[in-house]
Amino acid sequence: MAFIEIKNLSHIYHRGTEQELCALDNVNLTVEEGEFVAVLGANGSGKSTLARHINGLLLPDKGQCLVAGLNTTNAEELWQIRQQVGMVFQNPDNQLIAGLVEDDVAFGPENLGMKPAEIRRRVSRALAAVGMEDFRQFAPHLLSGGQKQRVAIAGALAMNTKCLILDEATAMLDPEGRQEVMAAVQRLHEEKGLTVICITHFMDEAAQADNVFVMQAGHIVQTGTPQQVFAKAEPLRKLGLAVPLAVELTWKLRQHGLNLPQDILTEDDLVTALEAAYVH
């Protein structure tokens, strides 16, 4: 059985009022343990709603959402699900609770009722895993956006999460902060086998994923590896999404008859391919 199984999931906001909005309509999705998945979509396509279902912040109106075999609608199992699925939100300022980095990372394990010594161990481990161990005694407002997001990731890791959901976690960061957060996530995914669900509209982040889901108006309209999804640039453009710059450039160069492979995703790949083909 897959780690996350979403079956026929529907979610309706403001049901029964004039503003009734079907944010998710009959969505099916599975994520295996240890997979890195990206969810793409324009604003209002339902991707954040989907994320909130996976750790039970929202509950299904129809269908079900299973995490490691636990059902989000079961109140008993809900807390186990939240422990296993950590979430990092968009605004780095609005998810740190305590006035010190280490106290904030300890917040999750404290809620789980762990012993102080065990909490201490976990906090040290989690901060080291995201490279923030030198900032234990810092106040959150003294950190950069990227550092705050890494502390938020550590807060989830300290609960021993198996899966990390990044809900546009890099959208408010500068390029440097984005890079440091994504590097930390990539490392956790590779070294610790963390399952990652990355909700984003940055195409280069999606390019790092094993699988990409493209959403539109509450439906999943495309699924596949980044190569498969980005190969068809036209449908993506219709959804208001652009393919990564390197993919677009490769496509245009190929049209002009340059001999390049079709599965290039990153700028580095493109440079290597060009050098291999044309620099002697």
Next chain:
Amino acid sequence: MLNNIMLGQYFPGDSVLHRLDARVKLVLLLLMLIEVFVFTSGPAYGFITVVTGLLIFLSGVPVRLVLRSLKPLWWIVIFTFVIHLFSHPGQELARVWHFAITQEGVVQGTLISLRLLLLILLSTLLTFTTSPLQLTDALESLLAPGKCVGMPAHELAMMMTIALRFIPTLISETDKIMKAQQSRGADFTTGNILKRLKNMVPILVPLFLSAFRRADELALAMEARCYRGGQGRTRMKELRIRRVDYWAMAAFVVFSMVMGVSLYI
């Protein structure tokens, strides 16, 4: 103006004062502040000043930093001193226009200003040596007996934790909004008080809106991290009374005795 506020500034360290249990610190501070009010003789104040100096030294917090916390309050101290200088009848030292500076005035003014300075210094010393979370944990623990009469001790402490955490964030946000409004021609520096207050509205409305949005998102983030109230919650930094705390209490008793004796000098 806005970044002078030193409220809730923690200076990480490992001094004796840092190691003290936050509850002990909080209670001893309160008692000490009361004593500052009760024992108002010259020698007593001299003694408290020396003790405060000693505490600052013990805390390992740079003196410069401690003094900086006084900055926003200097003018209050000076104002108090000047008022007292002129308002006590007694032996006249000098005369400014209609007003007489008296010897009693000088003495009273000095004592009252000193009292203010001591109050501020001692309280900031607490926030310098106690992390916000320890402080609120101490508060929760001290209020815990009130739980049986329905006092929401955990909720109050959590509210304080969040408030302390968000003060700097909201201050910098206020700064940003002010600049945004000023760049569009808003004027916060001229006109009478009424007009200035009215001009604050374009700052307060966006500030409140954003604070509510922050609160909403924070609640979601807390829920995502398994927060479900104080029930079954443990602490990484447990409050525990240790030997150093008993020593501190003993030192306080000695301090109080000296203060008592100073009344008869």
